[in-house]
Amino acid sequence: MKIHQVYTESVLRNFTYLIELDNGSALVIDPWDAAEINSLLQHKQLRLNAIINTHEHWDHTQGNPELIAEHGCEVWAHSNGQGKVPGLSRMLTAGELIDLDSGAQLQVLDTPGHTYAHLCFLVLEQGTAVAVFTGDTLFNAGVGHCRGGDVDSLYQTISEQFHSLDNNVLVYPGHDYLENNLRFTLSVEPDNQQAQAWLPRAVAADPTVTPLVTCIGDEREFNSFFRLANAQIREGLGSVDATDKEVFIKLRSLRDNW
């Protein structure tokens, strides 16, 4: 199995992912540009089995109709995506395992917050999580907005399903927001040395060539939404004695207006 992270050069800096399997088939996650995916499939001589949409927003599903027409492929997403995800043919549920290559699977996570139809996907190798596709739930150094969902649910999702992941799990988000998110981190925690060190790398990186990939361990170090106990963040927010959830909600609201 190979994971191709495709930067789409859309105004929203979307990522599409192509999962190449050893048997010559492929899955695509959140197709933005069907033509770009088709040329990749052709170049690698792969047949497309299915589209997976992390959630129903148009910038994660707009490639569906053209790919379905070309490949007759299935579309897998959350049941709450019915009527919103073009071509939805299989509804996925939390805990479900999707077989990839031998010994490799995707495990479905139900992750409400950004919307109520949001799924994330753990990549398991021999039963161990090695990566996670996070859509608009978790970004590199940030989390998604909650205009189509609610922030209480997003807090539950992040704290219960992401804080618990191993440090070396790679994060594959739906957008390239790393640079901007690091600037947000430094606005609420100016002394964060990891954010200081990563920012020039993020500025210099060209996502069309090699997108920077973070792991959960990096997120613990520079993602404010993983650092709810941090004294500098809490002092800045005037939330020294607040609960973690209150700090999370304040950070999200600050980020919305930042």
Ligand SMILES: [Zn+2]
């Ligand atoms: Zn979205």
